[in-house]
Amino acid sequence: MSVKQIDTDAEENSDKSLQAIFLNGWQGFEELEETSLPFNSVEYQLKVKDVMSKFEAATTFVNRIGLFSPNELIDEVSTDSLQYLLLPFFLGKTALRLKQEDRGEVLQIAEVYFKDFLQRCEEYDLCGSRKSDESGGSAEGGNPNELAQLMRAAHARNNKIAQFRKKKELEEFVKKMKLAVRNKSVDDEVRREFFLKLLNKSIIDANEELDSVKLEKQMVQMHVAAASVAAASNDDFSANTTMTTSNSEHAGHSHHHPHHNRPQTKRKPMQPFIITRNAAQKAVFGAGYPSLPVxxxxxxxxxxxxxxxxxxxxxxxxxxxxxxxxxxxxxNEKEDEEKAIEEVQIENDDPEYLERMRRMDEYKDVVRRGDGNRYNRS
Incomplete structure (x- = not known):
């Protein structure tokens, strides 16, 4: 047997091992999503660590054989290799299920995985770059007006609705074709379409997870800050108890609070602009000279x-x-709302709706389709 043949066999064996490890990890990941085990249970956490170890082993394989290159295009990646682009995404989703005392560390790890996944997808032009919207929040040196805020909010809402609909379509396709692709009972073109759509769905998921991680990190930081303040307060409590008690007893003899007796200053109401030269002119000339503005x-x-x-x-x-x-x-949303309103009117036998429909039927009986202004027509 030649050296070249040995290298080829070794490469095929490593590919089979990589695929087996990846598929085992993928199936374990789906079991985590479908299981009814409690999140805090030991059995569930053991499954999480087992799935992460399989995905980490698969990542080690991919790095060792140099499966991906930043200089290649997505069309140059083989169909069987497309699935391994999902490794950092699966690792990020699985890491969020870990139960550790330091939640901030878990969030940091998951954030690294999601950003790595999106960065690789951007290198292959699978998604647009993730840009921050902070620069569009206000105009130069001033607050945006209410109309601009409403327009931005409506635009963001429409984008979320469009992303949600796209995600649902991709999920239905992936769910429908998953078993056939795993069993390789479909041709290579269908399998490639499946993995590309799965990547597109995962890109949407990763962006959503990054937003959630960002919010949760802020909450964790607030919790840590509050805990540190509470700890400092507990340390000083015993030292300040005597002083606080004496001060409160001393303050109990005095009931005079100057800021309570201070009258609340009211804002001076705006004076209206008088069209006439002064108020006296309005009072004098108002009735006798109607031509003057009064x-x-x-x-x-x-x-x-x-x-x-x-x-x-x-x-x-x-x-x-x-x-x-x-x-x-x-x-599309506006049309759905109109249809929903119309269905409610039909179910409730709305008199205005019924009358309008009767008038429309009478009009159609009298006016034929195509009738109208035929002036100067043959």
């Missing part, structure tokens, strides 16, 4: 609002807010 700006505007000439400020602001939200709304 109202303040506020009085003039209030009168026009009562007459229906000018719109009410609150109504205008509410209309602008509703229009902004409606403009940024997803058309």
């Amino acid at each position: 109202m303040t700006v506020d009085e003039f505007y209030d009168q026009r609002v009562r007459d229906g000439v000018f719109p009410d400020e609150e109504k205008v602001e509410k209309m602008n807010r509703e229009q902004a939200i409606a403009a940024a709304k997803d058309p």
